[in-house]
Amino acid sequence: MSQIEEVTIDQYKHLVSERALTGETMLLNMGPQHPSTHGVLRLLLELDGEIVVNCIPDIGFLHTGIEKNMEAKTYQKAEVMTDRLDYMNTMGNNLAYCMAVEKLVDLDVPARAQALRVILVELQRIASHLVWLGTSGLDLAAMSMFLYCFREREQILDIFELVSGQRMMTTYIRPGGVWRDVPVEFEAAVRDFIKIFPKRIDEYETLLTKNPLFIDRMVDIGYLSKETALSYGVTGPMLRASGVDWDLRKIRPYCGYEQYDFNVPVLTEGDTYARYLVRIQELRESLKIVEQALNKLPLGPVRSDNRKFVPPPRSEIGTSMEALIHHFKLWTEGFSAPDASIYSAIESPRGELGVLFVGDGGPKPRRVHMRTPSFDNLSVISEMVKGYLVADLVAILASTDIVLGDIDR
Numbered sequence: 375m376s377q378i379e380e381v382t383i384d385q386y387k388h389l390v391s392e393r394a395l396t397g398e399t400m401l402l403n404m405g406p407q408h409p410s411t412h413g414v415l416r417l418l419l420e421l422d423g424e425i426v427v428n429c430i431p432d433i434g435f436l437h438t439g440i441e442k443n444m445e446a447k448t449y450q451k452a453e454v455m456t457d458r459l460d461y462m463n464t465m466g467n468n469l470a471y472c473m474a475v476e477k478l479v480d481l482d483v484p485a486r487a488q489a490l491r492v493i494l495v496e497l498q499r500i501a502s503h504l505v506w507l508g509t510s511g512l513d514l515a516a517m518s519m520f521l522y523c524f525r526e527r528e529q530i531l532d533i534f535e536l537v538s539g540q541r542m543m544t545t546y547i548r549p550g551g552v553w554r555d556v557p558v559e560f561e562a563a564v565r566d567f568i569k570i571f572p573k574r575i576d577e578y579e580t581l582l583t584k585n586p587l588f589i590d591r592m593v594d595i596g597y598l599s600k601e602t603a604l605s606y607g608v609t610g611p612m613l614r615a616s617g618v619d620w621d622l623r624k625i626r627p628y629c630g631y632e633q634y635d636f637n638v639p640v641l642t643e644g645d646t647y648a649r650y651l652v653r654i655q656e657l658r659e660s661l662k663i664v665e666q667a668l669n670k671l672p673l674g675p676v677r678s679d680n681r682k683f684v685p686p687p688r689s690e691i692g693t694s695m696e697a698l699i700h701h702f703k704l705w706t707e708g709f710s711a712p713d714a715s716i717y718s719a720i721e722s723p724r725g726e727l728g729v730l731f732v733g734d735g736g737p738k739p740r741r742v743h744m745r746t747p748s749f750d751n752l753s754v755i756s757e758m759v760k761g762y763l764v765a766d767l768v769a770i771l772a773s774t775d776i777v778l779g780d781i782d783r
Contacts, residue, residue: 413778448708596770610725708737
């Protein structure tokens with residue numbers, strides 16, 4: 375089987391290879407509504423029988439213009455839009471955005487708020503991996519995995535609702551801290567989850583890790599070398615499954631991650647099975663971080679007292695005219711940020727999530743740009759699927775764990 379010359383999306387839309395014209399290969403559209411495409415994604419496939427000769431992802435069907443809409447809003451009002459980017463990582467999106475704002479205006483964050491942020495983003499990482507594991511199981515006909523994973527995810531969403539009033543679009547993490555302190559029921563709810571979850575991970579592994587059918591569909595499928603991953607800018611579990619020890623929580627600690635004892639799972643096989651194992655191990659490591667942060671959770675305020683950037687507590691609004699005026703001015707006019715550019719990044723469930731701000735001295739940013747992991751992780755799909763069967767493509771695509779809202783922004 376000879377390889378065709380690689381072409382761009384625009385060229386592919388207007389041209390077909392000579393082999394396709396002569397009927398030697400077949401051109402096939404997979405998506406944008408195919409159940410295994412994990413979102414509104416179109417894959418342009420060239421097939422030689424059931425062998426994938428070429429694959430080009432076609433994105434943009436979910437484009438919402440979030441970055442440009444953010445530039446039309448004040449720094450505080452724009453934050454609610456971050457929840458709609460990677461909707462499997464809403465707490466993480468909030469954190470990345472708030473850290474960028476705090477870096478731009480040099481805003482402090484109390485220790486209790488930092489610990490709460492760590493607890494919540496690690497719970498979010500677990501919830502995101504559970505969605506990936508459950509939907510990947512569906513793709514490979516392991517239907518019970520979906521039910522088991524969503525059973526545990528419900529507990530995490532209940533915790534989010536407890537602290538923020540919302541199950542998914544929380545906007546709980548705010549510049550300078552968090553929206554409000556957690557209720558008294560919070561610690562018991564998190565400890566209940568910590569208690570039951572290790573056995574649940576064992577259940578997942580009993581069903582999948584040594585299952586011969588699962589292994590046949592995953593081992594030596596979708597190989598991604600370290601060099602190819604780095605050249606495409608791949609990050610997160612995909613990169614670590616290819617042998618690169620890179621996790622921003624360790625390399626460039628933020629939110630006090632240097633205080634916590636945890637490992638970064640790294641494998642060298644670079645196949646679909648390795649990406650599964652890395653995420654399974656990350657479930658255990660995130661649970662360790664949550665427990666440590668909960669045990670160390672300090673007392674104290676959960677928001678900065680820098681009134682130039684942070685609204686007064688809600689309890690003061692009804693008793694203080696000054697607090698009411700301050701609250702009104704912050705939410706109507708916003709606060710001015712320096713005429714400068716900054717970049718801040720966190721380790722999301724899918725990899726490096728970065729926020730670029732370019733301030734202009736006013737209450738609205740001149741430019742907002744998100745460095746989202748799903749875009750780079752999807753881009754490498756064309757290198758990972760060539761020479762494999764169409765059935766393997768389903769497993770390979772699932773192993774990328776992309777979210778199209780993360781890409782089409």
